Amino acid sequence: MSAAAAERTLNVLVYSDDATVRATVRAALGRRPAGDLPLVEYIEIATEPAVIRRLEQGGIDLAVLDGEAVPSGGMGICRRMKNEIYNAPPVLLLTGRPQDAWLATWSQAEAVVPHPLDPVLLAEAAAALLRPRVALAGR
Numbered sequence: 001m002s003a004a005a006a007e008r009t010l011n012v013l014v015y016s017d018d019a020t021v022r023a024t025v026r027a028a029l030g031r032r033p034a035g036d037l038p039l040v041e042y043i044e045i046a047t048e049p050a051v052i053r054r055l056e057q058g059g060i061d062l063a064v065l066d067g068e069a070v071p072s073g074g075m076g077i078c079r080r081m082k083n084e085i086y087n088a089p090p091v092l093l094l095t096g097r098p099q100d101a102w103l104a105t106w107s108q109a110e111a112v113v114p115h116p117l118d119p120v121l122l123a124e125a126a127a128a129l130l131r132p133r134v135a136l137a138g139r
Helices: 002-006 019-029 048-057 074-084 098-107 118-139
Strands: 010-015 038-045 061-067 092-093 110-112
Touching: 010 019, 010 048, 010 118, 019 038, 019 118, 038 048, 048 061, 048 074, 061 074, 061 118, 074 092, 074 098, 092 098, 092 118, 098 110, 110 118
Parallel strands: 010 038, 010 061, 061 092, 092 110
Antiparallel strands: none
């Protein structure tokens, strides 16, 4: 990791109406989802309007969206952001079950992890999506 990348903090937006899901994501990813990545700062959001407002401000390296959130599910939010927000960040979508992964194709998410959340799988998926962001910043 370059010195510039080491100094940079990654911003991870975590959306769910359920505080337990947001806490599970934070615990699984920790301060650093992988040893070769910089520290992570979390932006927790519980409503769709707040997600869109924050994404429009920019500076988000990864959005983790709960597909089971209500009243606005992460799949619909993902599709909306990919179609409406210029240079939207990559999305890790949390689905209700592994069979729902096909819906992620419709939503345009880059990665999918099913509930119940496996911390290792979640951290691996997040790290894979964050590494290219760090590489771009290091240039």
